[in-house]
Amino acid sequence: MTSAKSGDSTTPLFDRDVSLASLTSWHVGGKADFLAQPKTVDELRAALSWFNSRSIPLTILGGGTNVLVSDRGVRGAVIALGKMSGVAVEERAKRLHVTCLAGTPKSELLRVFLKYRLEPALFLAGLPGDIGGGVAMNAGVGEMIKPREFNEITDWIDVFRMGAPGEGTIHLDHIQAEDLRWGYRHSEGWQPGVIVRVGLSWPLEPVDDVLVRVKHANQARLSKQPLDQPNCGSVFVNPPGHKAGKLIQDCGLKGFSLGGAQVSEKHANFIVNSGGATADAIDSVIKHVQRTVLEKTGIELHTEVIYLGDW
Ligand SMILES: Cc1cc2nc3c(=O)[nH]c(=O)nc-3n(C[C@H](O)[C@H](O)[C@H](O)COP(=O)(O)OP(=O)(O)OC[C@H]3O[C@@H](n4cnc5c(N)ncnc54)[C@H](O)[C@@H]3O)c2cc1C
Incomplete structure (x- = not known):
């Protein structure tokens, strides 16, 4: 150290x-x-x-x-950033305002919305990772619920921007959510930088059955996703008009395995580490799936998963 x-x-x-x-x-x-x-x-x-x-x-x-x-x-x-965690809650102007440090787990935010019985709890149910990663990826669910993605609950973000290499200068930018560009599983307008803090809000309009619906959402994830094996959620983004998982399944790729990396038997858009997989093995399975789906359907699959490091 x-x-x-x-x-x-x-x-x-x-x-x-x-x-x-x-x-x-x-x-x-x-x-x-x-x-x-x-x-x-x-x-x-x-x-x-x-x-x-x-x-x-x-x-x-x-x-x-x-x-x-x-x-x-x-x-x-x-x-x-996983250790940089903390939440502050304030009721103001008929809205619940929540400020989170970037490393706060999404489950913490879920707990806050659940306590107030507010609808954002529904899409946050079972979403892993941190708040900063949720904003960077505009994480959310495909179901037609409202809200269903981070852009719908985010008001502003604080971002550290670094000077040119060698300068050592850091300054904090406060950016309103409407000045960002939000897309399907990505956000833009804050890069290059590090998301430090996120301000979120939602109308203080409690919904009676929100806890029951969150329980159902968690059960649905448990029954559909291989949560008992190391995974990264959906590996591919859904191509327009298609579900990546369905395309992969229809190409007969469920269970396809190389070196401990396997297309999940439970959900074809998940690749699991069934034991001893390397990143190279996972990458080989990803490439095999992309090649096979392209050959059989003419559709190109793009990864939602972000590659980091020396590839
Ligand atoms: C079981 C499972 C289920 C999942 N289900 C869903 C789902 O339903 N919907 C969904 O959208 N995603 C889902 N995911 C994917 C993932 O959980 C989300 O994309 C999540 O928002 C990523 O957050 P993270 O903190 O883990 O980010 P990371 O994986 O650590 O990072 C993702 C990207 O964001 C960048 N980043 C992270 N934090 C910051 C920061 N503070 N400042 C700047 N850049 C940053 C990283 O550099 C990287 O490029 C699932 C994953 C798993 C394992």
Whole structure:
């Protein structure tokens, strides 16, 4: 562990040559040259400034539930935000306002909306990962419920922007949600940067059966998704007019397996680590699925999962 000065206290800043596998939901991936896991915004700022002043490239990890980290690892520094967690709640102007640090688990936000019996609890039910990752990916569900994606509940974000490599300068930008561009499983307008804090709100209009519906949503996930094996959720985005899972299933790929990476028998858009898989094995299964679906249907599948590191 190496330390750097942050304010008056000496703050642990990073570790070297750390495996990232335990920080990803697939449990695969090589080492980061540097790994920082800040617990506070000040620690994050200190880490970003330290790496930026030395021109060390940065990679951001939230809950690690939507990334495939290379077996050859990540050059430069990985900043994992999972320990930078905290929620503040305020009732104002007939709305519930929630401010979350980026590393707050989505399950914490779900608990807040459930306590107030508000509808955002429904799409958050069973969504893994952190709030920052939820905004970066515009995470959500396909069902026709409202709200169903992060863009519908997000008011603003705070983003750290770094100076040019070598400068070590960091400044905080406050960006309104309407100034971002939100799409299907991505958001734009904050890059390059690190989402630090997210402000969300929803009308204070309680719905009586919200708890029952959240329980049903969780049961549906349990019955349809291979949650007992390491996975990354849906690997491919749905092509316009199609469901990726259905296309993969119809091509006879359920159960297809290479080196411990397997197209789930339960949900064809999931690839599970059935034991001892490497990132390369998962990537080979991804490529095989893409090739086969293209050959058989003429439809190109694009990954929702983000590749990180040396590919
Ligand atoms: C079992 C399972 C079910 C899932 N179901 C769904 C679902 O129904 N709907 C859905 O949308 N997704 C689903 N996912 C995918 C995943 O949970 C979401 O995309 C989630 O929002 C990713 O959040 P994360 O914190 O894990 O991000 P990560 O996987 O850590 O990161 C994803 C991307 O966001 C970037 N990022 C993360 N945090 C920040 C930050 N603070 N600042 C800047 N960049 C950042 C990373 O660099 C990376 O590019 C599922 C995953 C699993 C394992």
